[in-house]
Structures are given as structure tokens and as C-alpha cells.
Amino acid sequence: MSDIIRRDPRAEWIARNRLHPLHAAMQPAQHSWMGPNGVIRKNPHGIGFIGPNGIKRIDRSGAQQGGATKRSAAVEVQLPLHQVAAPAFYISVVPDMVGGRLSSHDRDLLGLAHQLAGKDGAVLAVVFGEHKENAFATAGVDRLLVLDGEEFNGYAPEQRVQGLRAVDNQFSPRHWLLPDSRSGGGELGRRFAAALGERPATRVWQVKDQECIGRAGAGLQDLARPLARLILAAAECAEPVSETRHEALPVELSTTVARSLSRIEDLGAVAVDPAAIPMAEAEFIFSGGNGVKDWGLFHRTAEALGATEGASRVAVDDGFMARDRQVGASGTWVTARVYVAVGISGAIQHLQGIGACDKVVAINLDPGCDMIKRADLSVIGESAEILQALIEAVEAYRNDAKRDAA
Secondary structure (H helix, E strand, O other): OOOOOOOOHHHHHHHHOOOOOOOHHHOOOOOEEEOOOOOEEEOOOOOOOEOOOOOEOOOOOOHHHOOOOOOOOOOOOOOOEEOOOOOOOEEEEOOOOHHHOOOHHHHHHHHHHHHHHOOOOEEEEEEEOOOOOOOHHHHOOOEEEEEOOHHHOOOOHHHHHHHHHHHHHHHOOOEEEEEOOOOOHHHHHHHHHHHHOOOOEEEEEEEEOOEEEEEEOOOOEEEEEEOOOEEEEOOOOOOOOOOOEEOOEEEOOOOOOOOOOOOOOOOOOOOOOHHHOOHHHOOEEEEEOOOOOOHHHHHHHHHHHOOEEEEOHHHHHOOOOOHHHEEOOOOEOOOOOEEEEEOOOOOHHHHHHOOOOOEEEEEEOOOOOHHHHHOOEEEEOOHHHHHHHHHHHHHHHHHHHHHHHO
């Protein structure tokens, strides 16, 4: 057999043509890239990826079994258990817990805390109120303290500061880490710093050699200062924990939290029209495509769910939705926590636009389309029947809730 390497002109043409359906399959797998803050990110699902602890990551593509397009069942890997029986010190983290779950920013913060804790310290996560998170162990939490009570509900920064001061008195953490975000961590961290009399390190994107490096000068400069006790960290401040699982042992305060005379009255959440929310900021998007035949039913379902409406390029070109509702690389890149795709087959431009969404739900007749492969939850069937059943389920749930409240 000849050793001459033959070129495939058709494959090269597909690799250059972004509009071709097989364009994504012809691209080389990207195992690492540089994030916006200069941190090298790694793809834990890349083929042949070996973590720092020597654990081979799961291959969800099926390529290692001989077929790049064949989806194989993932084999679960039991991560090694990291235990700290008697912590020498604590690193306290106060995650935002938007929607009751850890965000990607929170996980980056726990990764930074794990670096500061080392082998002798323990990461203590302080959570206010009820939560829905069940993955504290794999996120890097050694000890979990839940401050539950009606005084912490809603917008209560003064009472939460009192709770953090009680935690500080009992556990005396070596460092406090809070996300420097608009979801509450930035304000709470600055209030807490004023209560402790500490000078916080803000907008920190890297901790190195006992120094905090934060953004300054409208984000155009870096400011280095000695490692502070209270750190307000930006997104991608560190790699999230992925190679170990932790105990996440529950702990409690030995004393009750003092009640503060609040000077702030929480009037509750302000009702916002989902249609008025920009696509790039929406957390729940209900998107329709060519498979939607009854657009009136689609709009009623989105209204019943309280979701922001989106659409594929085909639906926009056909005049069913406005141009500013188009999702995809040729429209708007979205970062919703939940994205529901109704009758969308999954063109490469659309899949690129929803790449940062947390959970994707697909409703489609074709079980082999690309959107079904991308989705975390798939419903195969006629969209009209499914949407009608969804409206009835939502109405029944709300009626039951009203009866329970009465």
C-alpha cells in the first residue's frame, strides 16, 4: 500500500463552509482555550483527556468506540473522595445560588477556595434559605452551613451580614470568598467587609504567589495587592473542582443569629413582562421553529410558562416571529438557564447560539435530529398535543397551589 497521504477535497470544502450541515463534524476537537480573563479552560469531555489526578474523563461522543456520530452510554467514573477529618482552618464561600442552584461563577469560586485550602484546610459553604442543589460534593464543598429562616428570605442584606458575622465568630475562617456579581454577592461582600473593618480585594480574577490580581481602570488594567482575608472574585477566577468529590458534611451554628432592625423593606419581586426581557438576559426561553404549526398555541404556552419567546431563523424568515427574537450565531447568543426548543431541528448556527445554556429541552418529531442529540431532555411527539398537555399541567399545578394556600 502506498504511503502517500491522499487529500479529500470535499471534506476540506465542508470544513470551510460554515453553512454545511456536516461543518461541525469536520472541525478538530478543541481540548483547551483561553477564557476572557486569561484563564486556560479545559474540555473535560474531550477524547483522551486526562485530569490532574490521572482520571480519564468520560467520552460522551462515542468516537472512542469507533463512530464519531454514534452516541454511546457514558460510563460513570467514581471520583476519589477528599476528606478533611480535622480541618486546620476554613475557607468560607458564600455562593449567589441564583435560582437555588450553584452557578458557573459559584463553581469557579469553590475552585479558588479549594486551591487556598490545600490539603489541611476545609471549604465551608454558607447558603441562605432553601436550595435545590444536590451537587455540593462534586463542586468542592467540605462543610455545608445552611442559614435557614424567614429573616433571610428576600432582599435582606443587613440580616445576612449578621449571619456571616456569627459564622465568622464561630469558625474564624482564614479567608472569605464571595462572587463579585450583580446577583447579590458584590453588595453583600462590601457590606460584610464594612462590618468586619476589612479592606476587601475586589474584581479578583487570579490569586497567585500570595497576591490578589484584580481588574482596575474600567477593566483595562490589573491591580496586584497582598492576599486579603475577604476576596470578591470575578468569573473564571479559577478552574472549578472536577477531579474529586467532597463530603459536604452539614454543620450548624452554636448560637442564634442576632436579629437586626432592618432599615430596608422588601416589597417582593417586581412583575416583569417576559416579552420585554432582552434575549441575551433571559433565563427561561421558549423557542419555536419550522415544526410549529399552531403559533397561537405556541404563544399561549409561552405565556402560561412565563417564558421569553425565541425562534429559529426559519421561523423568523417566514414572518412568524420578529427579527430580534432570532436565536443563533446569525441572531442572538443566549445564556438561559432553561431553553425549550419546539420544532427546531438544530442547525449549526442555532446550536452555536445556545451553547452556553444550562438545560436544553427539545420537543420534536424526529428522534435523530441534532437538537435531540444536544438536549438534556427530549420529548418525541406532535408539538401541538404536547403544548396543549403542558398548558393543562401548568393550570392544574397552579389551581392546586391556590387550594393549598386557601
